[in-house]
Amino acid sequence: DIVMTQSPDSLAVSLGERATINCKSSQSVLYSSNNNNYLAWYQQKPGQPPKLLIYWASTRKSGVPDRFSGSGSGTDFTLTISSLQAEDVAVYYCQQYYSTPLTFGGGTKVEIK
Amino acid sequence: QVQLQESGPGLVKPSETLSLTCTVSGDSINNYYWTWIRQPPGKGLEWIGYIYYSGFTNYNPSLKSRVTISIDTSKNQFSLKLSSVTAADTAVYYCARGISRTDNWFDPWGQGTLVTVSS
Numbered sequence: 470d471i472v473m474t475q476s477p478d479s480l481a482v483s484l485g486e487r488a489t490i491n492c493k494s495s496q497s498v499l500y501s502s503n504n505n506n507y508l509a510w511y512q513q514k515p516g517q518p519p520k521l522l523i524y525w526a527s528t529r530k531s532g533v534p535d536r537f538s539g540s541g542s543g544t545d546f547t548l549t550i551s552s553l554q555a556e557d558v559a560v561y562y563c564q565q566y567y568s569t570p571l572t573f574g575g576g577t578k579v580e581i582k
Numbered sequence: 583q584v585q586l587q588e589s590g591p592g593l594v595k596p597s598e599t600l601s602l603t604c605t606v607s608g609d610s611i612n613n614y615y616w617t618w619i620r621q622p623p624g625k626g627l628e629w630i631g632y633i634y635y636s637g638f639t640n641y642n643p644s645l646k647s648r649v650t651i652s653i654d655t656s657k658n659q660f661s662l663k664l665s666s667v668t669a670a671d672t673a674v675y676y677c678a679r680g681i682s683r684t685d686n687w688f689d690p691w692g693q694g695t696l697v698t699v700s701s
Contacts, residue, residue: 518694574626
């Protein structure tokens with residue numbers, strides 16, 4: 470199984486400041502034949518299901534604000550919220566879809582400082 | 583747009599079988615990879631498995647001996663059965679759509695249903 474490890478477990482950021490969440494996979498999720506990273510990011514607000522933000526490590530889903538961006542390749546990935554808004558308070562999860570069983574990171578809780 | 587809705591008992595006794603159904607509206611179930619994911623209270627997400635409309639399935643090995651996912655294309659529904667449940671199976675169970683066998687991110691998700699295993 471590919472183990473996904475997120476850091477930090479939680480972070481508090483001031484409104485308008487940058488939030489950075491890291492995700493590390495136990496093996497590469499980069500498929501060499503197409504140069505795609507098989508990694509997605511989700512946002513989960515309290516009492517709600519997760520919502521897809523980003524797939525292919527850096528492709529933003531239509532309608533997702535451009536303050537959310539994904540980067541990285543191979544085993545190390547980052548989700549950045551460039552200017553934190555109050556509505557961004559949530560838990561964020563990464564997920565690999567390189568191989569089954571599909572696996573998620575443990576989540577990072579983002580709060581307002 | 584496509585919407586998913588889980589339904590089923592919210593309380594299951596230990597050793598019995600958990601049964602849930604996901605109803606898909608706004609799109610045909612005759613495509614995509616229809617998925618079950620669970621989340622124990624206050625914890626992270628665990629992929630249970632998926633089914634394609636053809637009936638092809640893929641299960642998490644950690645649950646494979648107890649899981650069955652089936653599909654009813656005539657009703658635009660797919661279902662989850664988890665046998666021999668224990669308290670460790672208490673979780674919010676989500677159904678979700680996976681895009682394809684390789685492009686397997688999940689969008690959208692159902693609202694989720696809490697299943698408690700208790701006598």
